[in-house]
Amino acid sequence: MKLVIGHFYPELLNLYGDRGNLSCLRMRLQWRGIGVTVVPLAAGEPVDFSGLDLVLMGGGSDREQELACGFLQKIKGEFYRYVEEGGTVLAVCGGYQLLGEYYQTRTKKLKGLGILGIHTTWEPARLVGNIILDSGLCADAIVGFENHGGRTWIGDYEPLGRVRLGLGNTGDGAWEGIHYKNVIGTYLHGPLLPKNPQICDLLLETALKEKYGSAVRLSPLPDELEQIAGREMVKRGRRRQGRGLFH
Template identity: 45%
Template sequence: MKLVIGHMYPDLLNLYGDRGNILTLKRRCEWRGIDVEVKPIMVDTKTNFTDVDILFLGGGSDREQKIVSDDLTLKRAKNLKAAINDYLTVLSICGGYQLLGKYYKTGTGNKLPGIGALDAYTVAGNRRMIENVIIEADLNGKKFKMVGFENHSGKTYLENIKPLGIVISGNGNNGEDHMEGAMYKNTYGTYLHGPVLPKNPEFADILIQSAINRKYGKKEIDPLDDSFEHITQNAIIKRFVKK
């Protein structure tokens, strides 16, 4: 088996070490004997997203988001939305997450359009939300805690869409409604940096499993020994969750 990971705008959306998510997906596949190709997708790269199995979008500043917004909405929105509706596996972080929604309204009042794949919108806030985050996710009928680190002033509001998880500690989407991230079919958005996948192996495997199922039919991936990851994860949870 082989999976192709599309890394969108690695030269623009590259804050907070989120490339580690690509490395985690690649390594967890290779440990299982699954071949992986990482395909960079730049502004001038042609693709209709039928040639990738997992798509990743990271975070960027407002300047980079303007460049990405123009490219996504003017050149790629139709094909990317079609792929998302056809259950392409997508992970989007922070700025990438915002641009999969309807729009991001900056602090100066400019509205950067998103592609509208996620039924959500983002507005700039006047407070930067910087701290560790712990959420409880409920994915594929399994509840588990996820940890990460947030650093954003954008406040995202979900409409007719489910969150990735409920905030136990931290701010999440907007610091108001206790929701963090969003999910639609096999597409996930989140503010969890860190990067998120090395800290949360269950979530990484959900992405891999969904891509395998879409490409090859239902084939269960082999379990891995995540005892070390769970030790570090539990240490973070014990530190920030007050009993």
């Protein structure tokens, strides 16, 4: 077995250590003896989605996101088909916003990919801090760090999780992220996958199933360190509960 991971714009969308998600996907395949190829997609070049099993998109500054947005418009149609046909996608922060219809920044309205019927509006107060979610996708709590000026309005879509501690999609502390078909969109840095290996394995299993047809059960890996790191944050969160901002 083998997976091909397309990494969208490593030179533009690379904020907040999000390339850690890539090394997590890669290593967890390698540790199980499954082949993996990473295709770094250069901005402005054509993309062959039929050769990709998993797509990863990170975030950038507003300026870089605008550049990325321009490049993505050219492959909008193919990207849309990839998602509708069950392609696996992890989009973090800026990448998450770009999947939507538009992002209203302080000064202008950036047109998104329109793959999801969601939109984002910018507000001056940034939403910053550690965050913990409860999600139907995995048994353990999802831990991470959010840092965004945009508020994302997801309408009736299924969120990634309920916010146990933190601010979430719109800053009201209710819901975070999105889960649509095989797409996960989220504001969570940390990076997300090394901290939450269950989500990583879920993405890998989904991509393998899409590629090889039958359900794949990945062999378990020793994740004690991940669990301790996650539990440590949950413990700290509990101590802070009811005392305002969670650090």
